[in-house]
Amino acid sequence: MGRTRKKLLFAILMICSVIVFSSCVDSELEEAHTVYEDEQLEDYGNEKEDEDIGEIQDETADVVEENHYMPEVLSNDYIIIHQYRGITIPRFGQAEIDMDEHIDHHIQNELSQQITINDDGEMVMPELTDEWVQENSRNSTTVEEYREEIRELLEIRFKRSALSLRGSAAFNALREHIEVIELPQWVVEEEIARLKDETKAMAELHGMEFEEFLQQFLRWDEEMYIENTTELAKEAVISKMVIDLIVERENLHLSAEEMMEQIENLAVLYEMDSMEDFIAQMGSIEQVHRMVMSSLVADLILEYGVEIGSQ
Numbered sequence: 001m002g003r004t005r006k007k008l009l010f011a012i013l014m015i016c017s018v019i020v021f022s023s024c025v026d027s028e029l030e031e032a033h034t035v036y037e038d039e040q041l042e043d044y045g046n047e048k049e050d051e052d053i054g055e056i057q058d059e060t061a062d063v064v065e066e067n068h069y070m071p072e073v074l075s076n077d078y079i080i081i082h083q084y085r086g087i088t089i090p091r092f093g094q095a096e097i098d099m100d101e102h103i104d105h106h107i108q109n110e111l112s113q114q115i116t117i118n119d120d121g122e123m124v125m126p127e128l129t130d131e132w133v134q135e136n137s138r139n140s141t142t143v144e145e146y147r148e149e150i151r152e153l154l155e156i157r158f159k160r161s162a163l164s165l166r167g168s169a170a171f172n173a174l175r176e177h178i179e180v181i182e183l184p185q186w187v188v189e190e191e192i193a194r195l196k197d198e199t200k201a202m203a204e205l206h207g208m209e210f211e212e213f214l215q216q217f218l219r220w221d222e223e224m225y226i227e228n229t230t231e232l233a234k235e236a237v238i239s240k241m242v243i244d245l246i247v248e249r250e251n252l253h254l255s256a257e258e259m260m261e262q263i264e265n266l267a268v269l270y271e272m273d274s275m276e277d278f279i280a281q282m283g284s285i286e287q288v289h290r291m292v293m294s295s296l297v298a299d300l301i302l303e304y305g306v307e308i309g310s311q
Contacts, residue, residue, distance in 0.1 A: 074245040079238060080179040084246060084301060089173045091307035097158060103150050110136070153271070160269050167294075170301040174242070183237050191233035198283070199229075243293050252296045262292045 074081040107128060115123050126132055133146040140146040203213035214220045220228065247253065254262065260275070266288070267278035282288050 072249070074249055076241060076245065078181055078183055079241050079245075080181065081174075081177060081242060081245060082179060083177045084174055085304040087173050087177055087301065087305055088308050089169050089302065089305040099151060099154065102154050103147055106150050106154065107147070156269060156271065163269075163295075166302060167298040170298045170305065171239075173305065174301055178238065178242065180238060183234060187237050188230070188233050191236050192229055195229050195233055195236070199225075201283075239294070240290070243290070243297050246297050246300065247293055250300060252293065252300070254292070254296075259289065259292060262295075263288055266291065 072081075072083060072085050074084070111125050111128060111132075115125050118124050128143055128146075130142045133140050133143055137146050137149060140149045199213070200210050202217075203210050206213060206217070208216070211222070214222070214225050218225070263278065264275050267275045270278060270281075272278040272281060279285055279288050282291070
């Protein structure tokens with residue numbers, strides 16, 4: 001498996017295997033993801049392609065020296081984190097968002113789902129009226145109120161996307177500083193079994209057989225599934241160890257009240273009606289705890305990281 005692919009797998013797992021909650025991601029947002037992943041990560045993740053690597057190293061050294069960042073080596077019997085403070089992270093800007101355009105696009109999608117066929121065989125889309133809003137919205141009664149409701153919904157989704165991008169940048173940068181000694185095979189096998197159980201659960205959720213789900217959703221045959229799942233499991237084990245080591249060193253432990261507050265914030269961010277629904281959707285309270293702690297670690301990496309490159 002290639003170096004870039006491993007980095008991306010690691011970032012995905014560190015941010016946690018969060019379920020995508022609807023087909024609401026607009027084309028402009030998807031384009032922003034593509035631009036970031038294909039250009040930013042590749043440009044700054046491949047030193048051979050960076051013509052200004054000497055300048056970047058000088059910039060990094062100056063900032064590290066100014067802030068007194070010394071390499072903070074953490075390790076256990078299986079991995080070594082050679083540095084996590086003051087590491088270089090690609091600076092990236094977000095695409096400018098025309099919110100009114102996104103609101104219009106979202107509403108058009110909603111209306112298009114209620115297209116009917118008239119007596120002449122023509123497709124008829126309902127008009128956006130106060131009456132339509134009252135029949136289709138739980139919180140709004142007028143078109144104006146409905147547009148504001150959609151605005152608030154999209155703002156949450158764009159915020160979620162921005163946090164995901166920044167977290168991915170942090171953990172992709174961190175992965176460059178992690179050395180794997182040797183992972184305990186029994187732990188990897190347990191993780192493979194857990195991932196397979198999750199995949200089977202997703203297949204059942206879609207009313208599909210396991211093999212059918214692999215082919216239609218993942219585009220994998222059984223051999224590809226075994227290969228990819230093994231790599232994912234290894235990266236998941238590494239990510240858990242990384243989080244545990246940094247949380248312990250930085251004393252990022254949360255009280256029960258603080259943890260509940262973090263989970264409530266995530267429930268809102270992922271558009272769940274309650275914290276309990278969010279935990280159920282994620283599968284277990286342990287998985288949610290892991291998500292919270294990985295977010296805290298990402299925040300710390302970004303706080304002490306050195307951003308490089310142009311906006």
